[in-house]
Amino acid sequence: MIEILTPSELDRARVTGRVVGDILRSLKARCRVGTNLLDIDQWAREMIDAAGAASCYVDYAPSFGRGPFGHYICTAVNDAVLHGMPHDYRLADGDLLTLDLAVKKDGVAADAAISFIVGETRNPEDVAMIDATERALAAGIAAATPGARLGDLSHAIEQVLSGAGYLINTEFGGHGIGSTMHQDPHVSNKGRPGRGYRLRPGLLLALEPWVMADTDRLITDPDDGWTLRSATGCRTAHTEHTIAITDHGAEILTLPQP
Template sequence: MVELKTPGEIEAIAASGRVVAAVHAAVRTHATIGVSLLELDDVARDVMQSAAASSSFLGYKPSFASSPYPAVLNTSVNDVMLHGLPTRYRLRDGDLLGVDFGAHIDGWHADGAVSFIVGTPDPADEKLVETTERMLEAGIAAARPGAKMGDIGYAMSLVGRGAGYGVQNDFGGHGVGRAMHEEPFVPNEGRPGRGWPLKPGLVIAIEPSLMAGGGDDYYIDDDGWSVRTGDGSRGAHVEHTVAITEDGPRILTAG
C-alpha cells in the first residue's frame, strides 16, 4: 500500500535526511588513501549516534540477502555497484567509492547515496559519476504532481543510456517513511505516462546506478550483498530521498 505523508511527517523524514547528509559529508572527508572501509563505518556510527539517530541498514535482511546486514554503511568500491560491505580493505589512489546510508529518528527513515573518487581521479570515472548525478537530477526534476512514476525512470534513462552506460532496473528506488523500503518501486528506466501517479505527500528514494562498460548484467558476490558489474567495469550510484509537494520535488537528504 502506498501511503501519502502529511507535512509534519515530511518534516520528520527531513530531520533524518539531515543526518544522512551529515554522514555523507563526514565519510567523504575521511575517505582518504589508506583508510579502511570499516573505519568509514565507524565514522558513520559516530555521526549517527551524536544525532540520536538509528541505522536503517544494520540488521536489515531483504529477500535476496543470505544474512542480515552487518553494518551501518554500504561501501561499494570500483566494480561493486551497490550494497558493498565495509571490510578491512584500505582505500587506494583512484578508487571509485560509493557510500549509501540510511537513518531514522523516531521511526522516520531517510536514505541517500553518493559516489566519488579517492585521490587522483581518472577522467573516465569522473564522467561516470557526473553522469550518474545528472541522471538523479533528471529523475528529481520529473517528480512533480500530475506526472507518473514512469516519467522518472524515462527521464533518468535518457541521461544514462544517452551517455552509453549500462543501466540495471532490478535495484531501483522505493517509497520511504515508517520503513526504509516502502511501496512504490521507483524504476531507473520507465515508460513516460505510465505507472503510479505522483501526488503531493508521496516520499520516495530516487537512486540511479550506472555501469561503465555499457552492459546491463550484474551479479551478487559470494558475500551475499555486494552487487558487482557483470563485465568488471566500474559502477556508480547516487540517491536522494525526495518529497513530492504542490510546489514540486523537495530533496530531504541535501543537508
C-alpha cells in the same frame, strides 16, 4: 504499501534527511588514501548514534541478501555498486567509492548515496560516469511534480543514462520510503512516460540512478553474499537522494545543512 506523509511527518522527514546528508558529507571529507572501510563503518555508527538516529542496515535481511547485513553503511568500491559490505580494505589512490546510507529518526527514514574518487588520480571515464548518475538524478527530480507519473521520472533518468552510453539494469532502482526504508512504489531507472503511479503531495521517494561502465549485469559477491558487483569487473557509480513530493514540486530532503 504506499505511504503518504502528513505535514508533521514530513517535518520529521526533513530532519532525518539532513542527518543523512550531513553524515555523508562528513564521511566523504574523511575518506582518503589508506582509509579502511571498517573505519568508515565505525564513523557512520558514531555519527548515527550522536544524531539520535538508527541505521536501517544493521538488521536488514531481505530475501536477496545473506543477512542480516550487520553494518551501518554500504561501502562499494570500484566494481561494487550496490549493498557493498564494509570489510578490511584500505582505499587506494584512484579508487571509486560509493557510500550509501539510510537511517531512521523519530519514525521516518531517509536514504542517499554518493560516488566519488579517492586520492589524486582521476580517470576521465570514472568522472564522466559519476557525472552521468548525478545528472540523471537531477533529471528525475525535475520530473517529480504533483500529478506526474512514475514513468515520467524513470524516463527522465533513462534519457540521461542511455544518452551517455550506459546500459541500464532494471533489477534494482529507486523506491518509496517513509516509516520503513524500502516501500512501494518501485522506481525503475528505465520507463515509459505517462505510465505508473500518479505522484501525490506527501509521497517520499528515494531516487537512485546507478550504472556500470560496460554491462547491465550484476553478480553477487560469493564471500559476503551481499555486495553486488559488475559482471565484467568494470567500474560503477551510484547517486541517490530522498525527495518529498510537495504542492510545488520535489523537495530534496537529504542535502547536508549549509
